[in-house]
Each structure stands twice: as C-alpha cells, then as structure tokens.
Amino acid sequence: MTTGEAAAPGSGRLKRFLADQLRNIAPVFTLLALAVFFSIASPSFLTVDNAFNIMSQVSITGIIAVGLTFVILTAEIDLSVAAVANAVGITMAYFTLQPDYVNIANIPLPGIIAIVLTLLTALAFGLITAFGVTWIGIPSFIMTLAIMQIANGVSALLVRGQIAYSYPEFITMLGSGTIFGIRWTIVVCLLFLLVAHLVLTYTRFGRYVYMVGGNREAAEYSGVNVKLIIAAVMVICAMCSGIAGMLGVAYFGSAQQNQFDTFLLDAIAAVVVGGTSLFGGRGGIGNTIIGLLVLGVLNNGLDHIQIDSFLKILIRGLILLAALVINVYAQVLREKQASTD
Amino acid sequence: MAEDVIESGGGGHPPPLELVGVSKSFGGVAALRDVSFTLESGEIHGLVGENGAGKSTLMKIIAGVHTEFDGIMKIDGREVRLASARDALHNSIGMVHQELSVVPDLSVAENVFLGSQPVTAAGTIDWRRMNREAKKLIASLGLDIDPTTRMGSLPVGLQQLVELSRVLFSGARIIILDEPTSALSPPEVARLFGVLRKLRAEGHSLIFISHFLDDVIDISDRITVFRNGRKVATERVADLDKHKVIGYMIGRHSAELHMGEATELKSDDKKPIVLDVENASDGSVLESFSLSLRAGEITGVYGFMGCGQIELARMLFGKLPVWKGALKLDGRPVRFPSTAAARRAGIAYLPENRRMMLFRSEPVYKNVSIAILDRINRFWLKPDKERAITDAHIKDLQIRPPLNSALLGSLSGGNQQKVALAKWLTHLPKVLILSEPTRGMDVGAKEDVIRILKSLRDRGVAILVLSTEPETILTLADRVTVMKKGKVAREFAGRHLEKSDLLAAA
Incomplete structure (x- = not known):
C-alpha cells in the first residue's frame, strides 16, 4: 500500500486519515475476517500446505493482475x-x-525460438491495443473488448478445437515444476510483484503512472507525454498476460480454447478488491497482493467447507460488488475531504 | 405571438421596462449600487462597462435569474417581482446568451419549437405544421433557411438568429442580447444588425450588451455605461463617440491613475527573438496570427474572451496542432507533437485555471518535480533531491505553509498558483506562457507573482502573458499585441499606453 505521508493521526485528523486510508484498510480486514472464518469453519484450512496451495492457485492470476x-x-x-x-x-x-x-497442423521449432516468437506475439497484442487507445483514441474499455475477440479468434484458429500438450522444456519447468518444494509459478509471481512494486514506487516511470492516473490533464500540462505512458502500461499488461498464459498452459498441462475464461474476472477483482482506485492514481502492488489473497482464500476456503459449487459463483460476485462499493465510496470520501480543506 | 393587449392608460405610454434604485450585493460585496434604468419602446439600448462593472448582474436581474435585490422593477408601468427565468419569459422578457443554447443535432424547426412542439390530435409531433410555422417565423426575420436543416450544420451567425426567433416565438417583446457579435464575421454582424433594426421597427425593445464598442455605437439608440456597479451615464448615441464612452468606462476624468491604468512600454527591438509565430492558424479560431517573443521581454496579448488567446497558448505548448503557418524557436522551425516535446524544447505554460496543472491530492513536492523528473534522473526517483528543490522554491516564492509534504489541495489559491509557477523555475525555460496569471488572487499574492515574473524577465526569459484584463497587461507587459477574433488587431511598442488604447483597439 502506497503513499503513507501526511496525516499524522491527531485529534481531528484521525477521521481524515481513515477516510484517506479506507481503500487500504478495508481489504486487510476483509482478508483477516475471511481467514478467521474459514479457519473456524474447516479444520483443514489453516495448514502450511494449504497456505502454499492458495498461493499456487492465485499465482497465474497474480501475474495477470500485476499488468492490470x-x-x-x-x-x-x-x-x-x-x-x-x-x-x-x-x-x-x-x-x-x-x-x-495431437491432431494440429502446427510448426514445431526449437524451444528458445518458440519462446521468443511467443513473447513477440504478446508484444504485438500490446502494441495493437496501445495504438488503438492512444493513437486512434478508442476508449480502452471498447478497444480491449475488440482485442479480446481477436485473441479468442487467434486461439480458435490455431488449435481448431483440439488440445495441445507439449511446451518448451524451460516453460514446462516453470509452469509445473518446483524448487525446494515450492512451485515455480509462486516464485515467478512473487518476482513479478516485486519488480512491479519497485518500478511503481521508485522509478520515474512509476511516478508518471500515478500522476497520469491522478489527473491526466495536469500531467499533460506539466509536459508529461501522457499517450506514451498509457501506451506503455497497455504493453506491460499484455506482456504480463502473455507470460501468465505461457506458464498457465504448462500449469494446467494442456492448451485449449477458453481455458482462461475465469481469469479476466479474477484478475480485475484482485486489483479492485485490493483497493486500487478505479479512477486511477491511488493504490498499487501492495493492494493487489491483498486482493489476490482475499480471492485465493475465498476460492480455496469455499472448497474446504464444501459449499454448493454453483453458489460459489454467486458469492464471488457479491464479494466483488462489495469491493466496488468500498472502492467508489473511498473515492467519494476522499473528494469530500479534499473539498472541505 | 403572445396576446398583444395594449395596456396604455390615457396619458403617455409607460416604458416597457423600468428599474428604479436597484442594488444587489453578493456576500457583502456590492455588485450594483442604486441603479436606475429605463428601456423605451422601440429602442435598442447599448450596455457597456468593463468586466465586473455590473452589466451582467443587471441583465440577470432583468432576465429573472437573480430574484433577490433591492429596488423596484416595472414592466409596462406595473411593478413586478420575477420568480424565475421562466417567469421573465411570461412577462415577455427573452434573452439570447453568448453561449447559444441550441441543440446541434436537432433540426432548425425543432430548435425553434424546443419544448413546445405543435402536436396532432393523436398526440404525436405535427412535423408539417412545425416546419411550416418555423419557416414563416424565420422568413419574418428576412432569412431563408430550410427548417429541416440540422442546426449544427449552420454557421454560428445563423444559429444565433434561429435562437433569436425562438425567443420571439415565445412571445418576448423585450430581448436581451449578450455579446451577440463576439463570434460573428463582419458580414454576419451586418445581417444581425439588419434583423435587429427590423425588430425595433416592429416595436420590440432590445438591450444590447457588448465589449465591442464600435458595434454598440453602430446599432444603439442610447447607451448606458457602468463602472464599479454604478450607472455612470445614459446618453443618446448622437452625443457620444468611442473615446467618450471609454472615458466613462474607466473614469479618466477622475484625476489619479491607478496602478495598471497606464504604462510606458519598454520594448527593445534589439533583443533577440526567441519564439516566432508566423501566420499560424489552429483550424478554428486563430487566423494567420503572427507574434514574436523576445528574450528578456514580457509580451502581453490582450483580447476579449473567445478571441483565440487560449487556442494560441495551447498551440505554442503542443496541446493543439498548428494547422497552418509555422513556429520558429531560435530561428529554427519547430513542431511540437506533444506537450512533452514543447517542454523539452524549453516552452513552459501556466493555463488560466490552476486545477488544470496541479494534483490536488498529491504533496507539494510531487507537484513541483513532475515537470523536471527527467532532469533529476532518468530512471530511479530521487525524492530527497525533489524535496530539496521544492524547499528552495518554497523559500524563494514564500509559499505558505512552508512544507514540501503538505497536500496541494490544502494550500490557498495564491499559494497554489506559486506552486504551479515553481514547476517551471528549476531550469529556466526559454519561453514562459501564462494565461491570466493573476486572476482571482488577493493583492499580496498578485504582487508576488508580478515580482517573480519581472525577475524572470530580467534573467532573460521570453514571457508571454495572455489576459482579458487590461490591468494585467498594463502592469506586466513591455510590448503588447491586441487580439480580435483570432487575428492581430493592433501592436503597441515603445510608447505610452493607456487602458483606453487597449479598449479602443479590441
């Protein structure tokens, strides 16, 4: 969670501090409450094994959430x-x-070349999105909806309803292997979170990301190249998604159409539940980590208490709605506070 | 048309509109003091005065926008208290605003009948009748417009006349026109005046508010001048000329000249030209506009709102593209595809509204450093250095509170403006552009900003100040360009310059 400056908790300042930090405090409490609830409800929940299990379950989502x-x-x-x-x-x-x-008319290449070509594919998706959003001026909401359909089309054409099982060795190791008993996907995910946190908090680019989100017009009138920053985040996001996809197919052990469908909602939910503002400029990787854990604990915990699996879908929706309410309310509270200054 | 019952008594007709001893204040600040005003039947009455002189307050009282005021308002001799703008319309007072309230995507006829479309027996809109009536109404103004045309496809001058016909259709006999000529070309002005004279001949009474004195003098029968909330004079136009009107507006006859009433321009043609604007157009307002900014000089650009100042500033800072013409920086042609490119070339800009370049919920130091982050370091942030730089500015500019971590939103307006200025002061820009640099500031902060700008000038920065307030220009400028409808109206250099010169030129 970012930006801890200002607001020394004093007499009247406590309220302001709480208003300012609601988006950071609420997700932590949600996480604790869920963890306590599931620990009491199920004896198998609170174990070291299960903790790693949860981390492993959110690791692929986590890599996507970093870009997002x-x-x-x-x-x-x-x-x-x-x-x-x-x-x-x-x-x-x-x-x-x-x-x-496997009945797919594919083009087998040496592993390293396959990986490079695959990364270039992710880059291409990012560049196209960036071009549409910044150069043409298509709202990202609708531009990425089109890209979603195009990407689905690419998937469909390449596998034609079949399932592929083999990947370059290196990726297979990262996706399904372990190191010192810990899954590589967890390590990779933590690495992504760490690097992203450093970039967002300690680099010039990171500052620009926050400032562009905080007040785009002001950033532009301060001589920040807003379009370049937006283009860069779209490319970063596509690269994260691509790498998550590479590890994901290895993690699943199969590559087929529609197998990532639940990841869109999960990744967005992780970022938003964690408290990063939908209006931009507030939040960060710390929030995303909490959001991921909330989601992971919820999904995993619901399995432990053997709830109707159809009800799970509904519960996830309700949790997301609650997070959205808090997210928007935190923003309103902040603005109210700012206008009374 | 509305019911034209003639309510004349036995003697002389009472005037259609009369105000007696009207005063109005906003939170203890008097905007109008004891103003009496009479509008005769079949008269075009010009209303002039500087910004804040009281014209618009009076107009809003007449149009039913301000309902609380002291004094008496009479329509046709009856004392009235208007409850709303709608109520004003019921009393046959209509208004055409400077910003037209037309719906561009509807047809001309729909705009004329907006909110009161004729309906058929079945309750659907009677298109044929609506188009027929609209055509008749527009033709009665001496115009030939197809009522099915989309409003947005008409030039502004015609849109304005359609709006005027809507006001007429709703039964207005007293019509207030606010800055009706500010967006019009000379032939459009002539056409508008033809229509206004026709309405006058039909017995309508018109109030014509404008900054363009030539237009007011041309069309009005009588002119009323306001200054500082008081009516200074009402005279027949035959007894007036432009200089007399300006004299009334700025009160030249009162002996003392205040600060910002006049200045000696200290322009120096030997100073090198830094930024050259050559015949630039932005594709909408600006039309082959030329301007040269010299190192160590403050160039003032004066003009009324909407004259193209904002577009000029945005163009020089890479926010708007240069449609035609060229920019030259130090003699070399340049193009700024983004504000970042302009900044890197040494152009700095402070827009007219502080909010447009400040981050309210971020601390002061982040607001200051955003424009120079790439100079501090290419990759990793150096917050300590950012804070040190900010502290230096806080000391220099006397920013209060003197805390680099204070949230920007908690600072007063004047201090926010200083922070905005501080952005551009760490590495001196070649060109500093400011829109309305002192607007809305208290006297102390204003003087600070003036002092800072003059010291920057003395350090060799080419400064461009754009303002709609003559005082700002006269206080700061060494050289002045007066801008009118996107073009250069007049240039002043190396001479004594008074406010009246600016007003006369614009």
Whole structure:
C-alpha cells in the first residue's frame, strides 16, 4: 500500500486519515475476517500446505493482475487479459512439437525460438491495443473488448478445437515444476510483484503512472507525454498476460480454447478488491497482493467447507460488488475531504 | 405571438421596462449600487462597462435569474417581482446568451419549437405544421433557411438568429442580447444588425450588451455605461463617440491613475527573438496570427474572451496542432507533437485555471518535480533531491505553509498558483506562457507573482502573458499585441499606453 505521508493521526485528523486510508484498510480486514472464518469453519484450512496451495492457485492470476494494476492506476482498463493469455499460451504450443495423437497442423521449432516468437506475439497484442487507445483514441474499455475477440479468434484458429500438450522444456519447468518444494509459478509471481512494486514506487516511470492516473490533464500540462505512458502500461499488461498464459498452459498441462475464461474476472477483482482506485492514481502492488489473497482464500476456503459449487459463483460476485462499493465510496470520501480543506 | 393587449392608460405610454434604485450585493460585496434604468419602446439600448462593472448582474436581474435585490422593477408601468427565468419569459422578457443554447443535432424547426412542439390530435409531433410555422417565423426575420436543416450544420451567425426567433416565438417583446457579435464575421454582424433594426421597427425593445464598442455605437439608440456597479451615464448615441464612452468606462476624468491604468512600454527591438509565430492558424479560431517573443521581454496579448488567446497558448505548448503557418524557436522551425516535446524544447505554460496543472491530492513536492523528473534522473526517483528543490522554491516564492509534504489541495489559491509557477523555475525555460496569471488572487499574492515574473524577465526569459484584463497587461507587459477574433488587431511598442488604447483597439 502506497503513499503513507501526511496525516499524522491527531485529534481531528484521525477521521481524515481513515477516510484517506479506507481503500487500504478495508481489504486487510476483509482478508483477516475471511481467514478467521474459514479457519473456524474447516479444520483443514489453516495448514502450511494449504497456505502454499492458495498461493499456487492465485499465482497465474497474480501475474495477470500485476499488468492490470499498471493499467487501472492510469484509470484505463484491459478486458483482453484472459483472452491474450489464452492466445499466447496456445501460440507457444503451436510452435512446439506435439505428441503424435495431437491432431494440429502446427510448426514445431526449437524451444528458445518458440519462446521468443511467443513473447513477440504478446508484444504485438500490446502494441495493437496501445495504438488503438492512444493513437486512434478508442476508449480502452471498447478497444480491449475488440482485442479480446481477436485473441479468442487467434486461439480458435490455431488449435481448431483440439488440445495441445507439449511446451518448451524451460516453460514446462516453470509452469509445473518446483524448487525446494515450492512451485515455480509462486516464485515467478512473487518476482513479478516485486519488480512491479519497485518500478511503481521508485522509478520515474512509476511516478508518471500515478500522476497520469491522478489527473491526466495536469500531467499533460506539466509536459508529461501522457499517450506514451498509457501506451506503455497497455504493453506491460499484455506482456504480463502473455507470460501468465505461457506458464498457465504448462500449469494446467494442456492448451485449449477458453481455458482462461475465469481469469479476466479474477484478475480485475484482485486489483479492485485490493483497493486500487478505479479512477486511477491511488493504490498499487501492495493492494493487489491483498486482493489476490482475499480471492485465493475465498476460492480455496469455499472448497474446504464444501459449499454448493454453483453458489460459489454467486458469492464471488457479491464479494466483488462489495469491493466496488468500498472502492467508489473511498473515492467519494476522499473528494469530500479534499473539498472541505 | 403572445396576446398583444395594449395596456396604455390615457396619458403617455409607460416604458416597457423600468428599474428604479436597484442594488444587489453578493456576500457583502456590492455588485450594483442604486441603479436606475429605463428601456423605451422601440429602442435598442447599448450596455457597456468593463468586466465586473455590473452589466451582467443587471441583465440577470432583468432576465429573472437573480430574484433577490433591492429596488423596484416595472414592466409596462406595473411593478413586478420575477420568480424565475421562466417567469421573465411570461412577462415577455427573452434573452439570447453568448453561449447559444441550441441543440446541434436537432433540426432548425425543432430548435425553434424546443419544448413546445405543435402536436396532432393523436398526440404525436405535427412535423408539417412545425416546419411550416418555423419557416414563416424565420422568413419574418428576412432569412431563408430550410427548417429541416440540422442546426449544427449552420454557421454560428445563423444559429444565433434561429435562437433569436425562438425567443420571439415565445412571445418576448423585450430581448436581451449578450455579446451577440463576439463570434460573428463582419458580414454576419451586418445581417444581425439588419434583423435587429427590423425588430425595433416592429416595436420590440432590445438591450444590447457588448465589449465591442464600435458595434454598440453602430446599432444603439442610447447607451448606458457602468463602472464599479454604478450607472455612470445614459446618453443618446448622437452625443457620444468611442473615446467618450471609454472615458466613462474607466473614469479618466477622475484625476489619479491607478496602478495598471497606464504604462510606458519598454520594448527593445534589439533583443533577440526567441519564439516566432508566423501566420499560424489552429483550424478554428486563430487566423494567420503572427507574434514574436523576445528574450528578456514580457509580451502581453490582450483580447476579449473567445478571441483565440487560449487556442494560441495551447498551440505554442503542443496541446493543439498548428494547422497552418509555422513556429520558429531560435530561428529554427519547430513542431511540437506533444506537450512533452514543447517542454523539452524549453516552452513552459501556466493555463488560466490552476486545477488544470496541479494534483490536488498529491504533496507539494510531487507537484513541483513532475515537470523536471527527467532532469533529476532518468530512471530511479530521487525524492530527497525533489524535496530539496521544492524547499528552495518554497523559500524563494514564500509559499505558505512552508512544507514540501503538505497536500496541494490544502494550500490557498495564491499559494497554489506559486506552486504551479515553481514547476517551471528549476531550469529556466526559454519561453514562459501564462494565461491570466493573476486572476482571482488577493493583492499580496498578485504582487508576488508580478515580482517573480519581472525577475524572470530580467534573467532573460521570453514571457508571454495572455489576459482579458487590461490591468494585467498594463502592469506586466513591455510590448503588447491586441487580439480580435483570432487575428492581430493592433501592436503597441515603445510608447505610452493607456487602458483606453487597449479598449479602443479590441
């Protein structure tokens, strides 16, 4: 959670501090409440194994959420993340030699070339989105909706309803292997979170991301190249999604159409539940980590208490709605506070 | 048309509109003091005065916008208290605003009948009748416009006349026109005046409010001049000329000249030209506008609101593209595809509204450093350095409170303006552009800003000040360009300059 300056908790300042920090405090309490609830409700929930289990379950979502955090901080949105992850994962499989029983007319290439080509595919998706949003001026909401459909189309054309099983060795290791008993996906996800946090908090680019999100017009009148910043976050997001897709297919052990469908909602929910402002400029990787854990604990905990699996879908929706209410309310509270200054 | 019952008594007709001893204040500040005003039947009455002189307050009282005031308002000799703008319309008072309230995507006829479309027996809109009536109404103004045309496709001059016909259709006999010529070309002005004279001949009474004195003198029968909330004079136009009107407006006959009433322009043609604007157009307002900014000089650009100042500033800062013409920086042609490019080339800009360049919920130091982050370091942030730089500015500019971590939104307006200025002062820009640099500031902050700008000038920065307030220009400028409808109206250099010269030129 970012920006802790100002607001020394004093007599009347406590209220202001709370108003300012609502978006950071609420998700932490949500996480604690859920953890306590599931620990009491199920004896199998609160174990070290299960903790790693939860982390492993959110690791792929986490990599996507990292990219999405950049985008949402600038007050844009990317709805194509899951579709791009899917398309990029399938592209990688397409460039890898598949077992005989896989009936896909693909182009097998050496692993390293396949990985490079696959990363370029992710880059291409990002650049197209960036071009549409900044150069043409299509709202990101609708531009990424189009990219979502295009990415789904790429997936469909490449696998044609089949399933691929083989990937470059290196990716297979990262996606399904372990190191010292910990899954590589967790390590990769933590690495992404760490680097993103450093970039957002300690670099010039990170400052620009926050300032563009905080007041785009002011950033422009301060001589910040707003279009370049927006383009950069769209590309970063697509790259994160692509890498998540590559690890994801290896994690699942198969590459097929529509297998990332739930990741769009999960990734957006992680960022927003964590407290990053939908209006941009507030929040950060700290928030996203809490959001991911809330989501992970919720999904995992609901399995432990053996709830109707159809009800799970509804509960996730309600939790997301509650988070949205808090997110927007926190913004309103802040603005009220600012206008009474 | 509305019911034209003639309510004349036995003797002389009472005037259609009369105000007696009207005063109005806003939160203890008097906007109008004891103003009496009479509008005769079949008269075009010009209303002039500087910004804040009281014209618009009076107009808003007449149009039923301000309902609380002291004094008496009479329509046709009856004392009235208007409850709302709608009520004013019921009393046959209509108004055409400077910003037209037309709906561009509807047809001309729909605009004329907006809110009161004729309906058929079935309750649907009677298009044929509406188009027929609209055509008749517009033709009665001597115009030929197809009522089915989309409003937005008409030039502004015709849109204005359609709005005027809507006001007439709703039965107005007293019509207030607010700055009706500010967006019109000379032939459009001539056409408008033709229509206004026709309405006058039909017995309508018109109030014509404008900054363009030539237009007011041309069309009015009588002119009333306001200054500082008081009516200074009402005279027949035959007894007036432009200089006499300006004299009334600024009160030249009162012996003392205040600060900002006059200045000696200290322009120096030997100083090198830094930024050259050559025949630039922005594709809408600006038309082959030329201007040269010299190092160590403050160039003032004066003009009325909407004359193209804002567009000029945005163009020089890379926010708007240069449609035609060219910019030259230090003699070399330049193009700024983004504000970032303009900033890197050494152009700095303070827009007219502080909010447009400040981050209210961020601390002061982040507001100051945003424009120079790439100079502090290319990759990693150096917050300590940012704070140190900010502290230096806080000391220099006497920003209060003197805390680099105070949230910007908690500062007063004047201090916010200083923070905005501080953005551009760490590395001196070649060109500093400011729109309305002292507007809305208290005297102390105003003097600080003036002092800062003059010291920057003395350090060799080419400064461009754009303002709609003559005082601002006269206080700061070494050289003045008067702008009118996107063009250069007049240039002043190396001479004594008075407010009246500016007003006369614009």
